[in-house]
Amino acid sequence: MNKFIKASDVPKLINDGSTLLLDGFVTISVPEEIYYEVEKSFLETGKPRDLNLIFAAGFGNAKSGTGLNRFGHKGMIKKAIGGHWGLAPKLGELVNQNEIIGYNLPQGVIAQMFRDMAANKPGTLSHVGLGTFVDPDLQGGKINSITIEEIVEKLHLNGRDVLFFKGQKGDIALLKGTTADCEGNISVEEEPLTLETLSMATAVKNNGGKVIVQVKNILKDGYIQPKDVKIPGIMVDYVVVAENLDFHKQTFIEHYNEKYVMREKIEGLTVEPVKLDERKIIARRCAMLLTRDKKILNYGIGMPEMIATILNEEGQEEHFIPTVEPGAIGGTPAGGLNFGASIYPRAIVDQPYQFDFYDGGGIDTAFLGLAQCDSEGNINVSKFGPKIAGCGGFINITQNAKEVVFCGTFTASGLDIAIEDEKLVIKTEGKIKKFIKDVEQITFSGNLARKNGKKVTYVTERAVFELKENGITLTEIAPGIDLEKDILAQMDFAPLISEDLKLMDLRIFKNEKMGLQL
Known part of the structure; x- marks a missing residue:
């Protein structure tokens, strides 16, 4: 199988009703070229549709309709489990209109859920969320009236109350890296964060799904060195080499800023005082x-x-x-x-x-x-x-x-x-x-x-x-x-x-x- 495909091929790999694991934080680690093509396919053909999304952090720019906002179309999404929704108001609108099932769970819990999903555990135990709207004694993380299923349960273990977050399954992981070698190994040398990239890839691969990674570079000769590999090629099904680098920035603001991935001590740095307000x-x-x-x-x-x-x-x-x-x-x-x-x-x-x-x-x-x-x-x-x-x-x-x-x-x-x-x-x-x-x-x-x-x-x-x-x-x-x-x-x-x-x-x-x- 040739692992290298175009972003425009990705929508054909996503079946209706699939569960997508989406990674990103604000405007970092977002495979925007893939998202663009998935949105374009839905708007032109109505497919893929009825998707389920799971994401830990919110990411995207509401003004430009990027990131998670590209999935904010009626009929495209059936359910979303997310940690932060503020950067994706289009998804929020669908929740408010009872067009999709919606859950809001703590970002850290979802991040840890991805790791537990990789090991095929039944769910995630945590004390995080007790006494808040995530607690099933209050709302159980449900954020609209059509969201009925309980996915958070309160338990008493070893003398303490804890919450059990029901395990999920992922069919597709859409991820971002920097470089891919000929075996599909992925490095992230230009990414300011590594997030849940490895956990998501492992979770989807172990569930028999497809792992698709957008990168900037191909290493045609030789291999990425073992300790530099973030996602092993055995977990990667397809690699998309970004054709439009505006869709593969380090953040949505900067193409590349080496200061985000380097360690350096600055001596004698002078800071201009900010105004008193x-x-x-x-x-x-x-x-x-x-x-x-x-x-x-x-x-x-x-x-x-x-x-x-x-x-x-x-x-x-x-x-x-x-x-x-x-x-x-x-x-x-x-x-x-x-x-x-x-x-x-x-x-x-x-x-x-x-x-x-x-x-x-x-x-x-x-x-x-x-x-x-x-x-x-x-x-x-x-x-x-x-x-x-x-x-x-x-x-x-x-x-x-x-x-x-x-x-x-x-x-x-x-x-x-x-x-x-x-x-x-x-x-x-x-x-x-x-x-x-x-x-x-x-x-x-x-x-x-x-x-x-x-x-x-x-x-x-x-x-x-x-x-x-x-x-x-x-x-x-x-x-x-x-x-x-x-x-x-x-x-x-x-x-x-x-x-x-x-x-x-x-x-x-x-x-x-x-x-x-x-």
Whole structure:
């Protein structure tokens, strides 16, 4: 059999009703040329149709309709099990319209499920998801009314509650690499992440399915060296050599940036200070929570990305090792559509193993976004009205990090602030309250956190809260802020107020460097 085919041949290899395992993270490791041809075939011929998708992370660009969005057509998809949905609003629309069956499970659990599928295990056991919408006592991960089958079961083993995630089967794996040799061995030297590539290939091959890998290069003479092989040729059925390199970028933003796959120490790096706004205020206060014994960090996407910038600006970055859930360890995490990659990382591991490290308590401090919070300290980042964002790795990280910091603005949509005489001034209040009576969906359980004795802090530009035994408690207030007008009146519940209510550190509100020493 000739393993080398064109991307346009791929749709013919996918039967109607097949289950596809799809790999990618934001805009990394996405075999876009294959996706383009599969979408094109469906739009022109109506085939393949009624597909089932399983993906751990969300990936694609909603504006350009790329990545997972290429599968977001009525009739093309029957069911989807995904970790993060926010980058694929077309799939989310199908869920909201009850056009497809939909599940949202923790990203790390799905990554580990792929590995368990490879070994033909009956399913995946995990404590991740207890007390959240993934728990069968709540929603069991089901995200619309036509999704009926229970695929999450609660068990009690060895004196503890755990969740059992029902095993799945894969018929097709669509993957991305860098180079293929004449035997179909695949290397990933230009990929910023390795994700679940090997686990997916093994799972599909052991199920008698087809493994299809898109690459950039063919090594016509010789072989990829054994330790450089990411997917052995015995697991690869077909190789697609990308014809349009715009469909085979390192990320959707960059064709190739060697900094994402190299280790290098930069001496004397100078960083241009960022402007003093609400993001910088929040990031500064978050950075102050660190000490040098809290060495291993995780930054979520969005607001938390700024914390690395502050540590760099203050000359403190070298004392900490940031990690990103898809597998990068060390370096400086990239942002925006390059999120997931790190500049000059120390190591890159497969995503299931990164989540093994996370789930076992490897993170000292995790910084995650704050979208909705209630009086119990519950957080929702996964569902907002009709918008299905998905939990991604949020549940794995927040349940298992030794300390969790949620960071975000106090209100959303239109908030405008200023710093005058080193005091915070709310010029225009945001239209949307974040501190509400009941979160729409529990992505982080305050009750479970209290039960486990976890330290939890909520940082905004005007106030800092801590999760105490009796509920969420206001501990700090920004200079210039009126407690009644700017805090209590902008909340749908009355927080506890610390008897030792303090002003936030005045250095946070100054234009010059803080002189942070951790």
